[in-house]
Amino acid sequence: EAQVTQNPRYLITVTGKKLTVTCSQNMNHEYMSWYRQDPGLGLRQIYYSMNVEVTDKGDVPEGYKVSRKEKRNFPLILESPSPNQTSLYFCASSWQQGHSPLHFGNGTRLTVT
Amino acid sequence: AQKVTQAQTEISVVEKEDVTLDCVYETRDTTYYLFWYKQPPSGELVFLIRRNSFDEQNEISGRYSWNFQKSTSSFNFTITASQVVDSAVYFCALSEALTQGGSEKLVFGKGTKLTVNP
Numbered sequence: 001e002a003q004v005t006q007n008p009r010y011l012i013t014v015t016g017k018k019l020t021v022t023c024s025q026n027m028n029h030e031y032m033s034w035y036r037q038d039p040g041l042g043l044r045q046i047y048y049s050m051n052v053e054v055t056d057k058g059d060v061p062e063g064y065k066v067s068r069k070e071k072r073n074f075p076l077i078l079e080s081p082s083p084n085q086t087s088l089y090f091c092a093s094s095w096q097q098g099h100s101p102l103h104f105g106n107g108t109r110l111t112v113t
Numbered sequence: 114a115q116k117v118t119q120a121q122t123e124i125s126v127v128e129k130e131d132v133t134l135d136c137v138y139e140t141r142d143t144t145y146y147l148f149w150y151k152q153p154p155s156g157e158l159v160f161l162i163r164r165n166s167f168d169e170q171n172e173i174s175g176r177y178s179w180n181f182q183k184s185t186s187s188f189n190f191t192i193t194a195s196q197v198v199d200s201a202v203y204f205c206a207l208s209e210a211l212t213q214g215g216s217e218k219l220v221f222g223k224g225t226k227l228t229v230n231p
Contacts, residue, residue, distance in 0.1 A: 033219075042223035043204065058218075090158060099146040099165070099208060102219065104158035 002027045006091050006105035013081055014113055021076045021108050023091030031097045032074040033058070034066065036087040037107075043090070049074055050097060081112040115140045117207050119222035126195055127230050134190040134225045136205030142166075147181065147188045148206040152224070158204075164188060195229045202226045 004025045013019055025032065033048035035058075045058030049068040063085055065077040074093075078085060089108045094100035116139040126132045138147065149161040162172060164181050172179045176193045192199050205222040 040223065043221040045218070048218075088156070092158075097208075097218070099163070101148065101160040101163055102150075102158075103160070104150075107156050107158075 002103070004091055004093050004103050004105040006089075006108050008108060009106060010109050012111045012113065015082055016080050019078050019081060019110075021078075021089060021091075021110070023074045023076065023105055024072050025074075025091075025093040025103070026072065027093060027103065028071065029093035029095055029103070030071070031095065031100070032068065032091065032093045033097075033102070034064070034074070034076050035090045035092065036060065037090065038087050046076070046089075048097065078110075081110075083112050086110060086112050115142075115145075115207050115209055115218075115220050117205050117220055117222035119203075119205055119225050121225045122223070123226045123228070125228045125230065128197060129194050130229075131191060131193050132195050132227065132229075134192075134203050134205075134227065136188045136190065136222060138186050138188065138205070138207045140186075140207060140209055142209040145207060145209045148208075148219070149179065149188075149190050150204045150206065150221075152202040152204065153198075154200065161190075161203075192227075195227075197229050197231055200227060200229045 007022045030051045034046040035043045037043050044060045046064050047066040049055045091105040092102040094102045118137045145166045147164045151159045178191045180189045202224045204224045206219050208219045
């Protein structure tokens with residue numbers, strides 16, 4: 001089944017404790033992206049990747065890192081999480097940036113206390 | 114810069130009513146793509162439709178229809194005879210074409226929460 005898999009679905013952590021949210025897709029998509037969803041703000045892009053070893057900042061990259069060592073994986077790293085990073089995170093992939101429909105993971109609800 | 118406005122934050126209707134979700138966009142590009150996504154209460158995001166700027170034909174898929182009007186920069190979504198299962202947050206999104214100087218970045222509206230009551 002074609003899908004984008006994110007883990008974990010729920011995560012509660014404390015300020016400053018490094019964490020990684022994994023994302024994997026099995027559709028051989030070149031483009032992958034991370035979004036955060038906050039009430040009243042909709043979906044905002046954090047980072048995206050056009051292909052392996054090619055990543056770039058989205059609208060709200062501060063406090064996040066990503067890597068794209070393999071085509072299928074695009075982990076999101078929070079080196080030192082803070083409470084303002086409490087949010088619902090989505091990973092997405094598509095054939096190409098922009099005009100191809102995005103396939104989303106099921107989301108990761110992160111709480112930083 | 115590209116922008117998507119969904120002026121309706123929340124809409125509440127009774128089952129079987131028709132409902133239209135508004136989407137107004139801004140872009141300087143002549144080539145662009147418009148999308149609608151659905152986020153049901155379970156939280157996942159589901160692609161509904163894509164339209165490119167050269168195709169102004171309206172689209173109908175079952176109870177769903179989309180009205181794309183370049184003259185008013187709108188891409189509205191209508192649900193006919195709404196059902197409780199239509200309750201969700203609906204997002205409109207826009208991307209420009211890189212070849213014409215656009216960013217190709219997908220920009221989302223803030224979403225419209227639709228509640229269909231039995």
